[in-house]
Amino acid sequence: MALLPLDIPPGIQKNGTNLQQSNAWNDGNLVRWYEKSMQPVGGWRRRSTSAMTGICRALLCYTDNSNNRRTVAGTQSNLYAITENGIKHDITPAGFTSGTADAAQNLGWGGSTYGFSTWGTPRPDTVLYVPVTTWSLDTWGEYVVGCSSTDGKIYQWANNTGVVAAILSNAPTSNTSILTTNERFVFALGAGGETDRVEWCDQENNNVWAPSATNQAGGQNLTTDGKIITGVSLRGETLILTDVDAHVARYSGPPFVYGFNRVGEGCGITSANSCVVAGQSAFWVGQNAFHIYNGSVRTLPSAVGDFFFNNINDAQRSKIVGVLNSGFNEIFWFYPSRSSIENDSYVSYNYVDNIWSIGSLARTAGVDVGTFVFPQLAGADSYVYEHEVGAAFDADVIPFVQSGPVEIGAGDNLMVARSLIPDENTQGDVTAEFVTRNYPNGATETHGPYAMANPTDVRFTGREVSMKVTSATSNSWRVGTMRLDVVAGSKR
Numbered sequence: 001m002a003l004l005p006l007d008i009p010p011g012i013q014k015n016g017t018n019l020q021q022s023n024a025w026n027d028g029n030l031v032r033w034y035e036k037s038m039q040p041v042g043g044w045r046r047r048s049t050s051a052m053t054g055i056c057r058a059l060l061c062y063t064d065n066s067n068n069r070r071t072v073a074g075t076q077s078n079l080y081a082i083t084e085n086g087i088k089h090d091i092t093p094a095g096f097t098s099g100t101a102d103a104a105q106n107l108g109w110g111g112s113t114y115g116f117s118t119w120g121t122p123r124p125d126t127v128l129y130v131p132v133t134t135w136s137l138d139t140w141g142e143y144v145v146g147c148s149s150t151d152g153k154i155y156q157w158a159n160n161t162g163v164v165a166a167i168l169s170n171a172p173t174s175n176t177s178i179l180t181t182n183e184r185f186v187f188a189l190g191a192g193g194e195t196d197r198v199e200w201c202d203q204e205n206n207n208v209w210a211p212s213a214t215n216q217a218g219g220q221n222l223t224t225d226g227k228i229i230t231g232v233s234l235r236g237e238t239l240i241l242t243d244v245d246a247h248v249a250r251y252s253g254p255p256f257v258y259g260f261n262r263v264g265e266g267c268g269i270t271s272a273n274s275c276v277v278a279g280q281s282a283f284w285v286g287q288n289a290f291h292i293y294n295g296s297v298r299t300l301p302s303a304v305g306d307f308f309f310n311n312i313n314d315a316q317r318s319k320i321v322g323v324l325n326s327g328f329n330e331i332f333w334f335y336p337s338r339s340s341i342e343n344d345s346y347v348s349y350n351y352v353d354n355i356w357s358i359g360s361l362a363r364t365a366g367v368d369v370g371t372f373v374f375p376q377l378a379g380a381d382s383y384v385y386e387h388e389v390g391a392a393f394d395a396d397v398i399p400f401v402q403s404g405p406v407e408i409g410a411g412d413n414l415m416v417a418r419s420l421i422p423d424e425n426t427q428g429d430v431t432a433e434f435v436t437r438n439y440p441n442g443a444t445e446t447h448g449p450y451a452m453a454n455p456t457d458v459r460f461t462g463r464e465v466s467m468k469v470t471s472a473t474s475n476s477w478r479v480g481t482m483r484l485d486v487v488a489g490s491k492r
Helices: 305-311 314-319
Strands: 002-006 025-029 031-034 037-040 044-046 058-063 069-074 079-082 088-090 135-140 143-148 154-157 177-180 186-189 197-200 218-221 228-234 237-242 245-253 257-265 276-278 281-285 290-293 297-300 321-325 330-335 345-350 355-360 363-367 376-379 384-387 400-403 413-421 430-437 445-451 456-462 464-471 482-491
Touching (some): 186 228, 257 290, 281 321
Parallel strands (some): 058 363
Antiparallel strands (some): 002 482, 058 069, 228 237, 245 257, 290 297, 400 464, 413 456
């Protein structure tokens, strides 16, 4: 008996041809690799008791000074506060201007004027793109400050579910987004309708925005050809991302208060909520690559990058949202696939082990653990869910992972597989299925699925084989390296 280990490296490899994806996993859904074993991602359950009006584009979780845990959610039309028991309260400010649930881009039939471009070809990228309405939310002490990208005003909510959020006195309007810096300033980005401008309030006083000799309020226009999209706070600095480059703001105190430096070019962010901070690094989705900043900007190589950027519904790219899942060292980017107008898919990145994965899941915003025991994610159905709860999924969702071709024969030799030696934490939690063929473009045969036994009887012959592992129970299974009992077969 010769035991052939199916020792396939962790992670999904979607770049390149089928042969380039040999000896690698090349497809899957809701599967991760953690602590050297393959396992399903955690399940989820509904937390909010009723749906929001509109699609949630931002979530913020925090604890107020009375130890009440709060969730604030922003849609294109409303702002909500959700209590610990999942009850939502509408705190939409008076005079709020509703935005749009979908981005607008017309490069197809009916776009532009008669005779523009030629029949049957994609239109040039010369049409105005209007991104989806997003929210930026942050805390100010125990209060919440927020700004809708369409409405542009800065609001503050003071934890009273019976009182709506109120406009922040003296703050600039027509802003793109906001954030609270580590030094306790509110940054207004794209302030006053100037797409390259940053303005900030006085330190510890977000009602004072007019600069004077007795305060630290101020403003600065960035040296950029782009327009500011978003920003995040890091240790000792604030990262500001435009659609073409990256800048950092560092606090220096009076009289200048903040200094600004460009730290990256050609690394613009593609959607307002796709930047995720993990440790002292920021990760985001660019126009055609992933990027990371940890003192300098560099492109982040991705084993699924080709698939991701080819699979996005480009007209709705402003819906891409990044969510940190620090318990598993992961970042999830949810996005709308080519076949969908709303987020229905994801890519994930394990930033410790450099492992990528893919899958399908309709989520539009999210928050890592901290305030709550479980990550909180908003669904495309406008409910909030808590994740990493057991292994219970929606009824039509089955985690699986499938490999590219693995050579089991050499030269003109075929191999006969007689049995499979499973490597599971709890035997029977998954099934295995095999697809064989003799040549890279030859006919295929499917064998299985096989329920796991030790050993599992299988019978197939081929020069290369692909393996598919599928969840068979609602348990949180673990799978290591499967082994095939093979013997030499005939020559071809």
